[in-house]
C-alpha cells in the first residue's frame with residue numbers, strides 16, 4: 709500500500725485509528741530561517757509527503773507556507789506537529805493547539821503529539837485528554853505521544869481508555885529500543901523513529917559500512933532500510949537535496965534476515981538525546 713498521492717509512491721502504514729501515514733517522512737528540526745520554506749518545498753518536490761515539525765522548532769509557519777506553495781492538495785501531505793513542554797495541562801494544551809494551527813495556517817493537523825512526558829509536572833494524562841477532545845472535534849485526525857517510556861504509555865492507556873496511535877522515540881542502530889518496540893507492537897502503537905540516522909553516528913560503523921559496500925548503497929540508506937523492515941516510521945532530516953533524495957530511495961532493495969541480525973548486533977543502548985524520565989526543559993512549574 710502506498711500513501712494517497714498522484715505524484716509520489718511512498719509506502720504507507722495504517723495507524724490503529726485507520727489513518728494512513730507515509731512510512732518515511734521529512735524531519736524539520738533546525739530547518740530554520742530563510743531557507744526553511746524552500747527546503748521543505750524541495751522535499752515535497754522530491755516526493756516526501758509527510759513533514760514532522762513541532763511548536764518547539766519555531767518553523768510551523770514555514771511548514772504551512774511550503775505545503776501551500778508546493779501546490780499539492782492538502783490531503784496528499786501528512787502534517788505532524790507537537791505540543792511543547794510549557795503547554796502541558798488540559799486548557800494549556802487546547803490553547804497551544806490553536807496557536808500551532810494558526811502558525812501552520814491549516815484547518816486540521818494529521819497527527820498531534822505530546823513532545824515529552826515531563827513526569828516531574830505530572831500533567832501528561834490531562835494533556836492527552838485535551839488531545840482526545842481535539843480529535844473528537846475533528847481538528848486533528850490522529851493523536852499520539854513522543855518520548856514516552858512504557859510506564860507513561862501504561863498510565864495514558866489505563867487512565868484515558870485510549871491508546872496513542874504513535875510513540876515517536878529516539879531510535880537508530882546504536883539505540884535500537886527493542887523492549888519499547890515490543891511493547892508498542894503488543895498494543896498496536898506505531899513506532900516512529902526520531903534521529904533515525906543517529907545524526908550520523910553510525911555512518912562510520914564497520915558493520916554498516918560493510919553492508920553499504922556489499923549492497924552498493926550508502927550507510928544512510930542501509931540504516932533507513934533497516935527501519936523500514938522493522939516496521940518503523942522514520943523521519944530523517946537533511947538540508948541537502950541530493951541527500952534528501954538518497955534517503956527516499958530505500959524501497960528498491962532488501963536486507964536479508966542475517967543482515968538485519970548483524971545490524972541488531974551493533975546496538976549499544978547509546979542514547980544521544982534526553983532521557984524521557986528526566987527531560988523537563990521549559991516544564992510548567994506550578
Ligand code: NAD
Pocket residue numbers: 734735736737738760761823854855876877901902903904905906907908926928929943944945946947951952954955981
Ligand atoms: P537524523 O538522524 O535525521 O540525522 C540528521 C543529520 O544527518 C543531518 O543533519 C545531516 O547532516 C545528516 N544526514 C542526513 N541524511 C544524510 C545522508 N544521506 N548522508 C549523510 N548525512 C546525512 O537526526 P535528527 O535531525 O535529529 O532527527 C530527524 C527528525 O526527527 C528531526 O528533524 C525532527 O523532526 C525529529 N526529532 C524529534 C525529536 C523528539 O523529541 N520527538 C527529537 C529530535 C528529532
